[in-house]
Amino acid sequence: MIRRLLCVLAAGVALAGTVGAEQLGPETNLPMPRYVSLKATEGNARRGPSLTHRIDWVFTRRDMPLRITAEHGHWRRVEDRDGQGGWVHYSLLSGLRTVIVEADMLPLHVRPDANAPVEAKLEAGVIARLGSCDARWCQLRSGGFRGWAEKSRLWGVATTELRD
Incomplete structure (x- = not known):
């Protein structure tokens, strides 16, 4: 019981140390979440961060603003204003803000x-x-x-x- 309480307290201290701290992407070291736009006229959003994962969504509007919520290698998990999205290869995204x-x-x-x-x-x-x-x-x-x-x-x- 005491050991469990110490673990809970330690976790609380660790969380308290990150309150207000800006989260940075592990690949780019840029703030997360952040906004970008779709560079291509079409972009596949996949279930996971590789070409072997199934396509769940296709963005078809060039310059559409997207919010990056995660990074893995050359892949970015993005969502649109309706919360639709998935993993997109970074080459399909632009830093141009829309x-x-x-x-x-x-x-x-x-x-x-x-x-x-x-x-x-x-x-x-x-x-x-x-x-x-x-x-x-x-x-x-x-x-x-x-x-x-x-x-x-x-x-x-x-x-x-x-x-x-």
Whole structure:
């Protein structure tokens, strides 16, 4: 009983030491989870990290933002905004950042200010290139338009993420 209690206490101390620590990928040493985009027009998501594993899902939208949740060798476990995904070879992924618009007719403002003039409106599901982000706003480019949108209405950028 005492030995079991000591093991539980030791595990609690180990966990307490990692609270707030950023998790890094074992292959890339980059933060996990993190966002990337699909480089190819088609990418197979497999059940495991090798070509011998069955294909569970096929991504068919170039530049789609994906979240990397695990790494193994040259493979990355990814998921889309609906939680669909699997293991994808790293050569199919790009560090180019994109987001998916989650709110229909999302206004793109000329400045990061809700009272600023609107440059354009984006439909839900549009993929846009991600630029700078502050605590509340992100700069986007899509369809020849550039403007600022509220971060909370986008998928593909962390709520606490800041970008220059």
